[in-house]
Amino acid sequence: EVQLLESGGGLVQPGGSLRLSCAASGFTFSTYAVSWVRQAPGKGLEWVSTISGSGATTYSADSVRGRFTISRDNSKNTLYLQMNSLRAEDTAVYYCAKDRDLGEAFDYWGQGTLVTVSS
Amino acid sequence: EIVMTQSPATLSVSPGERATLSCRASQSVRSNLAWYQQKPGQAPRLLIYGASTRATGIPARFSGSGSGTEFTLTISSLQSEDSAVYYCQQYDNWPRGTFGQGTKLEIK
Numbered sequence: 001e002v003q004l005l006e007s008g009g010g011l012v013q014p015g016g017s018l019r020l021s022c023a024a025s026g027f028t029f030s031t032y033a034v035s036w037v038r039q040a041p042g043k044g045l046e047w048v049s050t051i052s053g054s055g056a057t058t059y060s061a062d063s064v065r066g067r068f069t070i071s072r073d074n075s076k077n078t079l080y081l082q083m084n085s086l087r088a089e090d091t092a093v094y095y096c097a098k099d100r101d102l103g104e105a106f107d108y109w110g111q112g113t114l115v116t117v118s119s
Numbered sequence: 120e121i122v123m124t125q126s127p128a129t130l131s132v133s134p135g136e137r138a139t140l141s142c143r144a145s146q147s148v149r150s151n152l153a154w155y156q157q158k159p160g161q162a163p164r165l166l167i168y169g170a171s172t173r174a175t176g177i178p179a180r181f182s183g184s185g186s187g188t189e190f191t192l193t194i195s196s197l198q199s200e201d202s203a204v205y206y207c208q209q210y211d212n213w214p215r216g217t218f219g220q221g222t223k224l225e226i227k
Binding site: 046 | 151153155161162163164165168174175206208210213214215216217218219220221
């Protein structure tokens, strides 16, 4: 059974940093691209960042480029999101999600972790 | 950026009836279109990919159609557990997939 379990969310002040983790199981982690998708309270879904299976290639939305860094440790089956220079508008539930196949939709999602940026 | 527009924003349908949800892309996304279901407090769940292929374990009452810029999700014989928000997502310019704003489906 595929499982994705996020952790690391919490309350942080504007300008602060936070590191999210996503522990994966039930599939060959290194074979698949994985992503972070966020959802602000009461709002829709927004793609944040994606990393290839090998970790060699990363992609980020304009809204977070230069502030957020996606990475992965295939030996630990874990995905990360390092978030720096956080802003109030980054407040959201952050989901990790697995690509169904390269260039495809997200077939599995974690339960999400809430990040609140507030003073 | 490809903009996805869903309609209606809210849909109220009686149990046993059919619900039709629409999604329009600002430019062609071919058949690279997915539908997700999200219930309150839960993560999204993949229903349809490739515009018309049901994901694993999805009941046959869910069906998708369309290509290019116009897409439809049809839920036949609605059940109470189908109450949720439904999102479409294009992944034609993967990984920069964009989502629609969602349609809230209410069961009368």
